Amino acid sequence: MKxxxxxxGLFIGLFFCIGIFCYIRYIxxxxxxxxxxxxxLKSKINYYIPTYQQRYIDYKQKHWNLSDEDVVTYVNLNLxxxxxxxxxxxxxxxxxxxxxxxxxxxxxKYVPNHLKIIKNCTKxxxxxxxxxxxxxxxxxxxxxxxxxxxxAISAYRDYNYQLNLYNRYLVNDTxxxxxxxxxxxxxxxxxxxxxxxxxxxxxxxxxxxSTDEFLWMQKNAYKYGFILRYPKDKENITGYMYESWHYRxxxxxxxxxIKKHNITFDEYYARFLNTMVNYx
Ligand SMILES: [Zn+2]
Numbered sequence: 001m002k003x004x005x006x007x008x009g010l011f012i013g014l015f016f017c018i019g020i021f022c023y024i025r026y027i028x029x030x031x032x033x034x035x036x037x038x039x040x041l042k043s044k045i046n047y048y049i050p051t052y053q054q055r056y057i058d059y060k061q062k063h064w065n066l067s068d069e070d071v072v073t074y075v076n077l078n079l080x081x082x083x084x085x086x087x088x089x090x091x092x093x094x095x096x097x098x099x100x101x102x103x104x105x106x107x108x109k110y111v112p113n114h115l116k117i118i119k120n121c122t123k124x125x126x127x128x129x130x131x132x133x134x135x136x137x138x139x140x141x142x143x144x145x146x147x148x149x150x151x152a153i154s155a156y157r158d159y160n161y162q163l164n165l166y167n168r169y170l171v172n173d174t175x176x177x178x179x180x181x182x183x184x185x186x187x188x189x190x191x192x193x194x195x196x197x198x199x200x201x202x203x204x205x206x207x208x209x210s211t212d213e214f215l216w217m218q219k220n221a222y223k224y225g226f227i228l229r230y231p232k233d234k235e236n237i238t239g240y241m242y243e244s245w246h247y248r249x250x251x252x253x254x255x256x257x258i259k260k261h262n263i264t265f266d267e268y269y270a271r272f273l274n275t276m277v278n279y280x
Contacts (some may be wrong), residue, residue: 034061045072047271055080069271074237076270078103083239084184092273096131096225096251098192099269102179102239105186108159112193118152127156129193132225132249136196139224148213153205153245154197157190180241189229194249196226209244221247222255227265234264 038056042048045068048056055075063071078086083102090104094113100106114130121140128136140150157165163185169178189195199205200213208214221227229248230240250258250265258268 031057041068041072045069047076047274048072049076049274052076073267073270076274077237077266079237083179084187096129096194096249097254097269097273098194099265099273100183100187100189100192101266102183102187106191108186110191111158112156112191115156115193118155121150122152126152126154126196127193128152128196129156129249132194132196135224135226135249139221139226142220143213143216146216148216149201150198150213150217151201152196153199154190155195156193157188159185159191162186162188162191179239180235181243183240189248192248195229196247196249197243197245198247199245205245214244217247222259223252225249225252225255227255227258229265231264237264237266 034057035053038053038060041056042050049072052072052075056071059075059080060066060068060071063074066074074080081103087103087105090098090100090106092098093106093110098106112129115127116130116133118126118128118133118136120137136152143150162183166178166182166184169182183189197205198213198217199208200211203211217226217228226247226249228244229246230238230243232242235241248265250268254265254268258265
């Protein structure tokens with residue numbers, strides 16, 4: 001009887017070992033396959049960054065549903081890391097290609113060159129970088145021809161303004177919530193001087209989406225080089241809730257591409273601008 005129990009024990013033990021062995025082989029071969037597959041993307045995707053290879057593999061394994069282009073784009077944007085970790089100073093400072101988001105920041109002292117006060121279509125003393133301002137005022141002129149109105153309610157904001165704003169929100173809300181609708185100081189696109197919040201003079205800016213002016217902006221803003229910066233259903237990429245009132249000047253060429261392909265500026269940046277900067 002004892003012998004039989006020993007044999008059964010040995011039998012079970014053997015099966016267990018074979019199981020473990022097969023499992024390890026399976027994991028290794030699937031890792032190997034993913035690695036090979038990711039390496040093959042190098043020749044297909046020109047914004048592939050070789051030093052990010054392991055990150056692409058890890059991200060692909062967690063997000064099989066994403067297209068290869070999206071995996072590479074999202075990792076290039078650091079979306080495999082938590083917001084406000086892995087942060088870098090923004091490249092392209094003082095150009096219309098500057099990216100300021102939850103991974104790219106500008107210095108406390110950063111004040112863009114060529115800031116000018118908006119003369120027409122504004123609520124008060126509001127400043128934009130000259131190139132953005134020229135296009136904003138033209139856009140405002142043109143929308144008026146259709147008996148519609150837009151005006152700037154906020155544009156350039158310096159570091160301290162954003163610091164106070166963010167801290168004020170924190171009085172009544174959790175940090176986790178505040179981060180979905182307000183940028184931390186240094187990480188606000190408003191500090192670029194290329195961003196403008198608008199309303200239509202009568203409707204609260206929060207309801208801008210319900211106005212005819214919003215529909216006009218949806219159709220025409222790109223012709224003036226402006227994009228809706230935080231679109232609906234892109235919160236996972238931008239890190240911000242949908243804001244129908246917040247527009248960013250990126251120039252006509254980039255705005256046209258972004259509109260045509262229904263992507264965010266972050267994605268555009270990862271695909272066309274990030275590759276010009278050498279990260280390791
Ligand atoms: Zn804004």
